[in-house]
Amino acid sequence: MSGVTEAADAAASGAGATIGPVPADAASERAEAAAPDAAASPTSTTARADAVELGAPDATELGAPPTAGAAASGTVWLVGAGPGDAGLLTLRGLRALESADVIVADRLGARGVLDGLAAEGVHLVAEVIDVGKLPGHHAVPQDAINALLVREAQSGRTVVRLKGGDPYVFGRGGEELFACQEAGIDVRVVPGVTSAVSVPALAGIPLTHRGVATSFTVATAHDQLLPLGGGRDHTVVLLMGVGTLAQSALTLARGERGGDCPVAIVEDGFGARQRVTVGTLATIAAQAAERGVRSPAVVVVGDVVRLSPYAPAALASLDLTFDPLAVPRKAPSL
Numbered sequence: 465m466s467g468v469t470e471a472a473d474a475a476a477s478g479a480g481a482t483i484g485p486v487p488a489d490a491a492s493e494r495a496e497a498a499a500p501d502a503a504a505s506p507t508s509t510t511a512r513a514d515a516v517e518l519g520a521p522d523a524t525e526l527g528a529p530p531t532a533g534a535a536a537s538g539t540v541w542l543v544g545a546g547p548g549d550a551g552l553l554t555l556r557g558l559r560a561l562e563s564a565d566v567i568v569a570d571r572l573g574a575r576g577v578l579d580g581l582a583a584e585g586v587h588l589v590a591e592v593i594d595v596g597k598l599p600g601h602h603a604v605p606q607d608a609i610n611a612l613l614v615r616e617a618q619s620g621r622t623v624v625r626l627k628g629g630d631p632y633v634f635g636r637g638g639e640e641l642f643a644c645q646e647a648g649i650d651v652r653v654v655p656g657v658t659s660a661v662s663v664p665a666l667a668g669i670p671l672t673h674r675g676v677a678t679s680f681t682v683a684t685a686h687d688q689l690l691p692l693g694g695g696r697d698h699t700v701v702l703l704m705g706v707g708t709l710a711q712s713a714l715t716l717a718r719g720e721r722g723g724d725c726p727v728a729i730v731e732d733g734f735g736a737r738q739r740v741t742v743g744t745l746a747t748i749a750a751q752a753a754e755r756g757v758r759s760p761a762v763v764v765v766g767d768v769v770r771l772s773p774y775a776p777a778a779l780a781s782l783d784l785t786f787d788p789l790a791v792p793r794k795a796p797s798l
């Protein structure tokens with residue numbers, strides 16, 4: 465799909481503005497976090513010594529006999545679908561899909577990729593089982609997904625578990641991996657393009673940029689965000705952050721970043737509702753409420769937002785020692 469469909473709001477003048485009510489998307493994000501692709505609690509995973517096999521690039525190895533200990537069963541491939549555009553599926557992921565007997569797909573990201581492949585004329589023979597949530601519908605519980613993967617593989621089928629973005633970025637990929645390993649199933653992982661990086665790129669926002677930002681943190685804001693150190697040169701990317709936006713903005717503004725730190729929200733990246741909203745930590749919650757910002761969305765906080773062509777002049781003209789904005793900018797096309 466092509467560029468961003470709607471330009472940013474002009475940011476209201478930052479400092480001192482009251483942070484307004486949040487658009488109510490908390491319920492949807494609560495469901496998302498409980499859904500198959502949701503954030504795993506750090507305490508819910510256990511350290512394992514098992515080496516994880518990354519999927520082989522050679523299609524001839526797909527469907528090859530399973531490794532020792534998994535005799536007579538099929539293979540499970542945990543495949544990252546990317547952010548929803550078939551063009552951002554990896555070649556290794558495509559090969560796995562082409563070799564699959566059954567595809568167990570999430571809603572966010574994964575279905576868009578399957579539809580995109582079909583539109584490109586890619587014919588997949590696999591049965592598709594949709595375990596992703598739809599608004600108002602309950603997701604299949606994680607335990608049931610784990611059991612489904614094991615059952616399908618034990619019946620000798622090649623299973624692709626197609627997950628939005630990257631399986632290991634708030635995707636519960638590790639839980640599915642461990643469940644398969646515990647059942648003695650041969651399981652391989654194909655990393656995917658995470659929304660944390662690719663969705664900001666749609667709005668022309670690099671997470672690091674020489675002279676502007678030297679590090680970044682990706683955090684879930686599904687639960688209340690804890691204070692994160694660093695200033696505006698340390699980019700913060702929030703996933704599942706719409707419902708808690710006002711609280712997160714307050715938390716981040718209290719630190720070194722301050723209320724006039726730039727923020728961008730990119731909604732529904734690569735989707736039909738794709739849209740960018742740019743403001744500051746002091747203004748963004750009110751702007752989001754006014755515009756009816758909805759999940760899924762990626763929130764980016766830090767001076768890198770100023771590099772976006774969607775950043776209004778009020779943000780772009782702040783003083784920087786090294787001013788990358790001296791270089792003419794144009795909207796990116798991904």
Ligand SMILES: C[S@@+](CC[C@H](N)C(=O)[O-])C[C@H]1O[C@@H](n2cnc3c(N)ncnc32)[C@H](O)[C@@H]1O
Pocket residue numbers: 496497501502503547548572573628629630631632633634635657658659660663702703704705730731732733734735759760761762
């Ligand atoms: C449970 S997390 C899964 C993240 C995924 N594993 C990844 O690597 O992108 C879901 C969150 O990812 C973000 N997200 C995923 N795809 C997105 C998209 N196409 N546009 C905007 N945000 C997206 C949103 O913050 C959403 O709430």
